[in-house]
Amino acid sequence: MTEQHDDVLVATGITKSFAHVRALRGVDLTLRRGKVHALVGDNGAGKSTLIKILSGALQPDSGEILMEGEPVDIASPETAQHLGIETVYQDLAVAEALDLGENIFLGRELLRRGLLGHFGFVDRPAMRERGMEQMQRLGTKVPSPSLPLESMSGGQKQAVAVARAAMWGGRVLILDEPAAALGVRQTAQVLNLVRRSAEESNQAVVFISHNVPQILEIADDITVLHQGRVCLRCAKADASVDLLVRAMSGALDSPADREGTE
Amino acid sequence: MSSELAVAKPRHRKFADMLTGSTGNGLILTVLIAMILVFTITSPAHRFLSAGNFTSILADTSQILLLAAGETFIMIAGGIDLSCGAFVVFSSVICAKLVAGLSATPEQASNLEFPHLALGLAAGIVGGVAAGAAWGWLNGWITVRWQVPPFIVTLGTLGMSLGAAQIITGGLNVPGIPPAFQETLGIGKIFGIPWIAVVAAIIVGILWLLLAQTRFGMRTYAIGSNSEAARRAGVNVPRQTIQLYCLMGFLAGIVGVLDVARFNTASIAAHTTDNLQAIAAAAIGGVSLYGGKGRMSGTIIGAFIPAVLHNGFILLGFEPYWQEVAVGAVLIIAVYFDQVRRRSTGSRVQAPDDDAGATTPNGNEVTHGSHAT
């Protein structure tokens, strides 16, 4: 894996304000190929905002994003898709009226062969079949793939959302609290998939979590945000439960300990 | 590790579902069939089922059905269109003006001579349909660009288009339409079926396929179900929203043209409740006002119920006003039952055991039903 750009995505000096809130005040983030990067922080620290910027859902007020060394402007979710960035959001964005296959292929629908496909006719059986294959790879059970997602449990919906992103995330897979709604077993499965995506598909994975033991278990790199700034950046080897908890609570948020901000 | 993955429905449930409608439009279809049976049995000499009566129901329903089909798309996408009836009037005025103005001079027309008939009709049809589509585009554009709720946007354009139609005509019906238009498209028949109904059936058939089978239809459900999810999945939600309102306007334009053909004039004062009738037809047929749910088959059934009631009551000698009372009641009851049904059978289906068995077995049975038929 000694390719030219092991740093798949490098963001520097990202700022973003909403009316009165300065959600991000100059954040740097580096995502490495084949590595899992945990993004940590208290509620309101700016994690989701940062991730929305990387996935094209929000535009930064300032800052620069490089992908494999090239400056990119992630103007929209479509742009992110084209760049190979896929996201699972905290506010579970699935279309509940659609079934499993339709959700996984929404925006990239499989069309029928021949003339009908030319007129935009979709191939639902194929989408269901491939959707189920993907779910099995994830190791998650779902009821019949022809049921709309509204009839599934929260964990099942989450699993569909993760399966969708893992299927399409070519270079970067972003997960905003992927295990928040899951039971013990399914959490393990999702984390397992996260690792597998990173190692086998060589994706750079960013992953938000509040669960410190979980982070220490699967992350290679860790970035802690506090009030819109990076207050700790370290490799797993250097991290401990105590250090992360102190960083998240802002105890490190003093110029002496802080690294990587102004 | 057993094949608990698929929750296949036992056979006997399917029949029950058909009646209660949890897999289709069973309930409302049952109501429609029951109405037809009752009216057939009770009407004098069973006239209800006669061919003549049947064609009259078809003709009555065609125009509302076209609007209801458009409303089905809009409502599934989570919107609503109050303006379609007014667009019908506007389009019919444009159509009538073009037909009357281009096919003959007033003197020629008063002698029933129409030297440029083909030109006039072509311009009238294209112009009328385009006028409707243009209004629909405006609805979509304002909804998307200014983020004004569609209820308000379409209420606004309802007034604007109706007012504009009055200004163009001075509030009078448009004279000078060549009778040939009415004799062919307007009241003409093919194999005993009114041309208007044939046109409506073809268009609604295409729209049915568009909704149930195509990417455009699938994305319409996605937008109404969770527009944010659709946007993040890469669906161009603003563009499709504009297309949906444009489609509605286009259909209103077609209805306007058919109206000129049917009544040989642009009837300025008609169609004031078409919008509500179209919304009611879709709602009776199971289209949700909250978006994401509904089928074209339901809307078709929903569109026929008012015409059947109207027609049946007249045959039975009731005052026709009773029809409006009955349709209102059917609307409320249909939506009520729909919600009851959703609360019971639509409740979540759990995988048998969320935490057991890591990997799913191969060879699981998968029920391939389509939810959009």
Ligand SMILES: Nc1ncnc2c1ncn2[C@@H]1O[C@H](COP(=O)(O)OP(=O)(O)OP(=O)(O)O)[C@@H](O)[C@H]1O
């Ligand atoms: N659309 C918005 N409009 C206004 N303020 C916003 C918006 N989105 C986020 N914020 C604010 O920006 C700050 C950072 O929010 P963000 O959602 O990024 O936090 P977070 O780290 O993801 O928190 P959590 O752990 O609760 O998910 C918060 O103060 C929040 O209120």
Ligand SMILES: [Mg+2]
């Ligand atoms: Mg968040």
